[in-house]
Amino acid sequence: MKFEDIYRFFQAPPPFYLNKELAVCYVLAVLIRGDSYGTELIQLLENESNAYRLSDTVLYSALKFLEEEGIIVGYWKKVEGRGRPRRMYQIQDDAQQHAQELSHLWQEYVQRSNTTPQSSELAHS
Numbered sequence: 001m002k003f004e005d006i007y008r009f010f011q012a013p014p015p016f017y018l019n020k021e022l023a024v025c026y027v028l029a030v031l032i033r034g035d036s037y038g039t040e041l042i043q044l045l046e047n048e049s050n051a052y053r054l055s056d057t058v059l060y061s062a063l064k065f066l067e068e069e070g071i072i073v074g075y076w077k078k079v080e081g082r083g084r085p086r087r088m089y090q091i092q093d094d095a096q097q098h099a100q101e102l103s104h105l106w107q108e109y110v111q112r113s114n115t116t117p118q119s120s121e122l123a124h125s
Contacts, residue, residue: 015053018045023054023062025106028091028099031072037079037086038063051113063089071095 018026030036030044038059045054066072066089073092076085091099 013051015051018052018054018058020058020062020065022106022109023058024066025102025109026052026054027059027062027066027089028071029103029106031089031091032099032103035077035088035090037088039086049110052110071098 026045027041030041036044038056041059042054042056045052063072063074067074070092072089072095074087074089077088079086079088
């Protein structure tokens with residue numbers, strides 16, 4: 001390691017990978033805007049934020065949790081421009097309030113992260 005490596009790290013820090021708790025809130029924030037599928041959820045996060053990433057493993061764990069809790073439901077749909085049908089996800093009608101609350105947690109988290117310096121814990125997670 002050299003000092004220039006340290007400066008480079010802080011000029012362009014590596015992305016932070018979401019844990020399951022953040023992933024659940026992020027997924028709901030997207031699904032409130034409309035139905036989506038796994039790969040699209042990952043791509044949206046990368047396109048909307050350079051600071052965050054989401055692994056397949058954490059995403060599908062979060063989706064499974066939300067399905068088991070009755071917050072979302074999955075269904076198969078042929079997506080235009082895609083070869084095979086995709087497993088789409090949508091928020092259950094009776095879970096909208098709960099989804100809004102968790103989505104708000106994600107939005108607050110992102111705002112705090114953008115306005116306060118990252119702690120060393122977050123930078124190295």
